[in-house]
Amino acid sequence: MTLDILTFGCRLNTYESEVMRGLAATTVNTVIVNTCAVTAEAERQARQAIRKLARERPSARIVVTGCAAQIDPATWAALPNVHRVLGNADKLNPANWAPDAGSAVSDIMAARETAAHLVTEFASRARAFVQVQQGCDHRCTFCIIPFGRGPNRSVPIGAIADQVRTLVAAGYQEVVLTGVDIASYGPGLPGAPSLGQMIRRLLAAVPELARLRLSSIDPAAIDDDLWRLIAEEPRLMPHLHLSLQAGSDLILKRMRRRHNRAGAMDVVHRARTLRPGIALGADLIAGFPTETDALFNETLRFVQEAALPYLHVFPYSERPGTPAARMPAVPKPVRKDRAATLRAAGTVEAGRFFTAQIGRTVSLLTEAGQSGHSEHFAPVRLAHPATAGRLIAARVTGATPETLLAEAA
Structure with missing residues (x-):
């Protein structure tokens, strides 16, 4: 096992998880938990995930980062099998993913600069x-x-x-x-x-x-x-x-x-x-x-x-x-x-x-299976599977309260 990432919270966290995937690509048997602090429920889910990881993968090194870790690092460091806690700035510093980067709690309030990191792929995502x-x-x-x-x-x-x-x-x-x-x-x-x-x-x-x-x-x-x-x-x-x-x-x-x-x-x-x-x-x-x-x-x-x-x-x-x-x-x-x-x-x-979309032809970004999203970000269910990540025209044939039903035009 090499590197896994669990992401909680916002799209910014999603982006930063992909940055870390690149920075920590050579890291062995490690799980990064990128936390969210918007609600108590988001924190509870992250804690639950860490405890489950500690039970199911006891040899894995768990690195906790994200907003919840930034705000209260000691609490997260005390969870089972947590090897390191990184602040939001530190998690994007390549030096912190080197093999000799150490353990325990990093300098959480370090570097506040917003650096640019080139990401080339978002795992299992069409956008x-x-x-x-x-x-x-x-x-x-x-x-x-x-x-x-x-x-x-x-x-x-x-x-x-x-x-x-x-x-x-x-x-x-x-x-x-x-x-x-x-x-x-x-x-x-x-x-x-x-x-x-x-x-x-x-x-x-x-x-x-x-x-x-x-x-x-x-x-x-x-x-x-x-x-x-x-x-x-x-x-x-x-x-x-x-x-x-x-x-x-x-x-x-x-x-x-x-x-x-x-x-x-x-x-x-x-x-x-x-x-x-x-x-x-x-x-x-x-x-x-x-x-x-x-x-x-x-x-x-x-x-x-x-x-x-x-x-x-x-x-x-x-x-x-x-x-x-x-x-x-x-x-x-x-x-x-x-x-x-x-x-x-x-x-x-x-x-x-x-x-109101029934009968319209929409521009659809295809996703996994038969799903996708229109230009209006309406979820769409296609009649037949399509290759993910493509833009196609689709005619809306029906609708439910949750999704549009469509056929490739």
Whole structure:
């Protein structure tokens, strides 16, 4: 056995896991566990995986990294068979994967620079992820991630273009730009380019890239260049996923978010005006401290009024050291019920969106088996298997609340 990687959490972690796969390629009998700290459940799953590894592969060296390890290294170092704990910066340092790199807890708060690493492959994935930004300067009251990722800093445009060019040469048709807060791209770089300016220059520099997609984006920080690209650039996919979190002004204020309900709804309307048919999604937290039934219903109505088909819903999870963890809590069963209600509302909206696609011909990026995703990031089930990683035209013949049904055109 050589090297295995278990990845928890966001697309940025997925990208960094592939960086580590290259850096640690010669490592023998090692499992890297790349953790997430967004929720207590994400941490629980990582701990459970480590204990299972210790039982099933007792001779393997376990290296723990990621945001949870960054925030509380001692706890992770104490788990069975953990050979080393690496901080988020250290895990991307080639020296830490040398045979004589040592063990125990690394200098967790070392190097904060965002270096560029060329990745050529994403294991078992049809699309590739590219880091454009790291860290966050905002302090939402529920979020622990700034403590795990540090301040906002950006990857230079030239390095992003080199990475995308490398991935396209390796056969990838679609690239997803990812980071902690991609809408904050640019400060600190020469000329302080905005996210939209970077994307425009990237697409010009890599004309052979077929499809570009964005990860979650703050609705308060979409710049004018990005709006123009949404309206005019066919290679930028018609799909926006908003870091919304709530649809209640009072809860948004207590979260210390930078948008309000009306501002978020304006983003929804503007996106649909500029790019008719665009697919919209949102991250939502159910049961944030002090959330009453009435305040929750404001968020539920937002989902229904905005007709959001793609929802990522999480019951609120206390993160020690954050201001929200000291606020009056909503009972956990209520959080769970509200999350289920929001997911059900999202399923209704997804069903409507998918039904409206019947009869259309979509551009499909094929994945394993008979699956794929359309330009709107709608999951698609093909009538017959297709080679993964190809762009094909497919005619939508039907829909369920979870997926489109299609045939190759």
